[in-house]
Amino acid sequence: MPTFAEDLAVALRLADAADGITRARFLASDLVVDRKPDRTPVTDADTAVEDAVRAVLAQRRPDDEILGEERGGTIGAGRTWVLDPIDGTKNFLRGVPAWATLIALVDGGVPVVGVVSAPALGRRWWASAGEGAWVAAEGAVAPRRLRVSAVGQLADAYLSTTDLNAWTTYHSRERYLALVESCWESRAFGDFWQYCLVAEGALDIGVDPIANAWDLAAVQVLVTEAGGRFSDVDGKAGFDHGSGIATNGALHDAALAVLRRT
Incomplete structure (x- = not known):
């Protein structure tokens, strides 16, 4: 079985592939927008990202299950990759830069790897079980480890x-x-x-x-x-x-x- 560190490396590669698509389609004049049955919007970028991520996973993690917002799936008892190709699609299609690709690995029902990549904000966050949470800002020399606040009231x-x-x-x-x-x-x-x-x-x-x-x-x-x-x-x-x-x-x-x- 791969280690969580190896899975995180795969998740970061998936985020790179997603960013390549979303950067190119953000603010595109020919962006294709449709509506799902629940009336929420979906763009050609959403489906392209999920298809690209699934293709990489088929090569790198062929035995794992996948649940994605656009192509479906289920969370199994073992290892499942959970994908939101563009979280904040309404922002994406309106030109608001607060959107991101979300990639998680769930193992035995518990998320153990998570990557959030928001290229229009110049930020990427990631974490894996037992290894802390981190953020890399565009232009920063090194990633920064994250810690929640100490506010008590x-x-x-x-x-x-x-x-x-x-x-x-x-x-x-x-x-x-x-x-x-x-x-x-x-x-x-x-x-x-x-x-x-x-x-x-x-x-x-x-x-x-x-x-x-x-x-x-x-x-x-x-x-x-x-x-x-x-x-x-x-x-x-x-x-x-x-x-x-x-x-x-x-x-x-x-x-x-x-x-x-x-």
């Missing part, structure tokens, strides 16, 4: 979500607003970026009332390897329960208590 916390309207549809808008009122500042960096910022210690809480496995598998590794904590909004540990909340760990129970309050 909600009243001092920075909070982010993706879309306030989603709380109305999938959870309790009032409970999220109660969490906003409990914190010092709230933002909406959204999608992958808020979780990366939690891992960096720039934010203290990132939360989404609805999210898919491919949205969360990679960022769970980042957050936990940076010393944080990750669960769904009901407190169940894991990335595949339909929602996500990442914190610096110290604030997790307090944040959940506000979201659960009736």
